[in-house]
Amino acid sequence: MHILITGANGTVGSAIIDQLGATDEYEFTCLDVEDHPDRETVVADITDRDDLRGHFDDVDAVIHLAAAVDLSGSWEKILQNNIIGTYNVLQAAAEAEVEKFVFASSIHTVGMYEVELSPEIYDPEYDLTLTHEDPVRPDSFYGLSKVFGEAVGRLFVESQENPLGDLHPTYVTNTREYPTSFYALRIKTVLGEEYDHPYGLAEMGVDEGWWERDSEEYGYMADRLKCTWLSHRDLGQLVDCLLGHDEPGFDIFWGVSGNDGTWVDLTYTRDRLGYEPQDNGAEWDAPPE
Template identity: 30%
Template sequence: MKKLVLTGAAGRLGSYLREPLTKLADTLVSTDLVEDIGKLYDGESYVKADLSKLDEMMAVLEGADMVVHFGAIGDEAPFDDILQSNIIGAYNVWEAAYQQGVRRVVYASSIHAVGMYPKTEFIGTDVPHRPDTFYGLAKCFAEDLGSLYWDKRQLESVCMRILSAAQVNNPRSLGSWLSYDDLIHLVETSINTPVTGFSIVYGVSNNDRAPVDNHKASFLGYRPKDNAEQFAEKVLAESEHLDPTDLTHMCQGGPFATVEIGNSGLANMNVVDDKKTT
């Protein structure tokens, strides 16, 4: 590819994607809301741009082959905040991609689009939406937007329903963990697969306790290697007995399944900010 665009490049997950994505295109344009993203990798440039402004997305995506869309509020928040960043922002990315002739949107969706399903159901990529928050609702919107733009405008998309790309430090993460290496592999396969149409795939590592089924997305070639079971003995020894009637422990969305709508879900999670520094 000549040009690849990464939104949300200043975020924790974006920090791990920047360098690998420079290997897939002549130019990687990283974008976010910060003034300066710091040291750039060879072949990378940075443009400050606001997802909620269509004209800025149009400018960033001009001449791009694909866009990897990770930019958004990464937590539950009041609806007006989610509306601007996660819903209008998604529309602006897909609409600008269509107008600029971009081939594919590779989108960071989330397990929270189906977060109210019990973990005991081992859900596939084709289950109906069942969001747990406004944040999850916005992911449902973006997935449906991707489906619409494929059906009506032939703009491909891969919606990666990421479970938890963070350190394994609680019982839920023994099933939901997505290692950074597997995250990179997932994004690369979503880019390199010759034809995707509109596709959904779960972003989860090869965990013994994974609560989701990816077999209908096998054509993408995503074959995760890491397994959270290596952390199980320590995590379980340090954990209190879990109440099986508590939706926090029973549902795919974890704490997002019980938090009051509009309030932070991450506030109830011990997510370590291990952002990569160049």
């Protein structure tokens, strides 16, 4: 299977390549706005549709990761990179007749639940379990852009010929045959290889000089990541499951490890994809030595 990954040189893209790149089943084309010192990269800008189109030919699936990952990002920055850019990638995939589209959505599509309920929400006994069908509550322009990405993907795969013809000419006008499937993976927290553990954010803060290891901030970030961690091997398994999933249409799946403290319901992801997470943040009581 030939797969094009946009934003391939970022944290999530690098983790996917590390987990799945050596398998014989997949051939990856890495697309990013900048070259990579150790990996062949197609350099292209997703905000420039003309710059994209030729790279999607003979592709079986697209994994769209490229975005401005910035919770405080301005509307103008998010608009160009995450909204226009996502539309451009989808349109390029449609024109190239790519059948499968995997979209890196985010927990920030429902981030206001966490904003409203933290830090109590990090307690594994806290009574909240969100399904993929609960109302979106974006916490930022970034979260809003991921809501848009899910919605425009659904439009692409569900738009159809106007059944009313001239009686209702505006019923649906943007009909497309591709992609035939769009899967939104609402990713919680993926960190670089050095910090791929439930104490990763807390340890990163120590390394950056933001707080001390015995500080309240350190404990807070460890408690949070024990709930939100998506390990590299669980990410690789999830992407492998999505690429092998043959159901056409639109769907949403949670992207998180099997953490006791997660406040999202993994039942649907497990049942539909056969996902069996290998990692659980609650099983850690200290960072790796």
